[in-house]
Amino acid sequence: MDLQHLVAVHFHRGEVITFTGPMRAEKTTHLINLAKKIGKYSPYRAVIATNHLNTRDTDKEGNPVILSAGGERSELVPLIIDHKNPEELLEKLAEENNRDTPDNYGKTGPVDVLFIEECNFFDSKFPEVIERIKLEYPELMIVLLGLNYNFKKETFGIMGWANSNFTKYELKANCNILKGNYHACGMLTEYTARLVNPDKVEGYDGEKVSVIDKFGKKIKDTFTFDPIFSPTVLPEEKDTEDNEKQKTRLYTVACSKHHKLPYKKEALEIESFIKNQLISRESLPVEIVLEKFEKIKYHDQILRYLTEEKGIKYDNGVLILRNYVSGTAHGNYLPHPSENLKEGIYKPELRNLLLSEAEKELLKKLGWT
Ligand SMILES: [Zn+2]
Structure with missing residues (x-):
């Protein structure tokens, strides 16, 4: 797909665009090329933001860089935003607009194009932040990059919202x-x-x-x-x-x-049962679920997963629904900011059985445990 026509920024002012697709679809390569064309050969100024989950991409001095899977690197130094505090984007964008030291393409002052990488990892406050940026900077062209689906074929975080609301360029691999x-x-x-x-x-x-x-x-x-x-x-x-x-x-x-996604059918069956029960009752004893689905191998793991990721909470022997922003039945559960997803998990220790020593080590190092 040729995205180079997007270099004509004046045709896209006020527009929000998404570059989406699976891994290896070269989303970041397109971003790097486009940011370079805009930065180097057009009168416009581009800025790239990403979140701090992108830890693998740093240069030798440990400074963040935008790097494609194929090894191409952007000359622009990215703005790093906390994925749990997307509001930081407003501050950093304001700073960039007032910038008087030239960026690596020799440009200062107002930003014309804002690229945001790894959007799938931002939390549910992100859409509101984008709406505020649109109001505050009506001339700005915004490009949101992110994985379309996670490995479970669910829309990935806020990318479902982004891809259904804005101009979508879907890349494939x-x-x-x-x-x-x-x-x-x-x-x-x-x-x-x-x-x-x-x-x-x-x-x-x-x-x-x-x-x-x-x-x-x-x-x-x-x-x-x-x-x-x-x-x-x-x-x-x-x-x-x-x-x-x-x-x-x-x-x-x-x-x-x-x-293939092993145990998808079984997980859906258990999820449907629980959520249908919770339409007419406030809570459901977990024994009822275990008894009904005892023949399904890994039923404990499935219950753990549903309480961890699908908007169900385990509390003293019963299951209840969590608060959500979107995604009740089989949609991707987007939790309400008030929900503490570390609590209310059924047999959380089972998660460790799915991780290797190397992964546990890595998670500990990243502070994700
Ligand atoms: Zn195939």
Whole structure:
């Protein structure tokens, strides 16, 4: 897809645009190229913001940089916003508008284009922040970048809101799953998938799948598709070798024919049952659910997942509904800011069984536990 026409900023003032798609769809490459064309060869000034979850992208001195998966790097120094405090964007944008030291393209003063990376990670206050920016800066062109879906094929965080409200450019990537003859599928797709090496986690085992990793290496029969009850957001382990075989988890791209999400059907069935019950009653004893679904393998893990991610809360033996911004039945649950998602989880210790030692270490280091 050619996005270079967006360099004609005067045609897009006041517009909000999204670049969305799966991993490896080259969203960031498009951003870097466009920001360069605007910065270097047009009269306009572009600024890039991202959030502090993007920890892997720093230069040798530890300063944040915008780096594509293929290694291209933007010359613009990004504004770093706390994903839980998207309001920071208002302050930082105001500072940028008053900037009198030239940026790396020699420009100062008012911002014409605001790119925001990793939007899928911002919390539910983000839409309001964008609406305020639009009111305050009616001439500004805003580009929101983010993953369309998580590996569970759910709209990813606020990207559902962004993609349904604004001009959407949907990029695709090639399916990286190997077919029976170990040849890559290659079909264009919009879905990200996640695989797990069952030898590295205690809590899950499934059918093996073969894949091309991000370095182009074939990894045969080592990984399995990560089940629906694995945590949605897990940081990627750093690459230590030129293949991904040694990792616990591997993010990839899979077409609708090859994408698998084990235990999705079962999780939906249990979720529907609980939420339908909670229409007519305030709380539901957890024993009722366990008894009804005892035959489903991993039912405890599924309940843990529903209480962690799907708007259900466990409290003293009963299940109740959490407060939400959107997503009640089978929509993606977007929690109300008042909800503490660390509380009210059914058997939270089960989560650890789905993580390897390396991942637990990484989560601890990032302060996510
Ligand atoms: Zn495929």
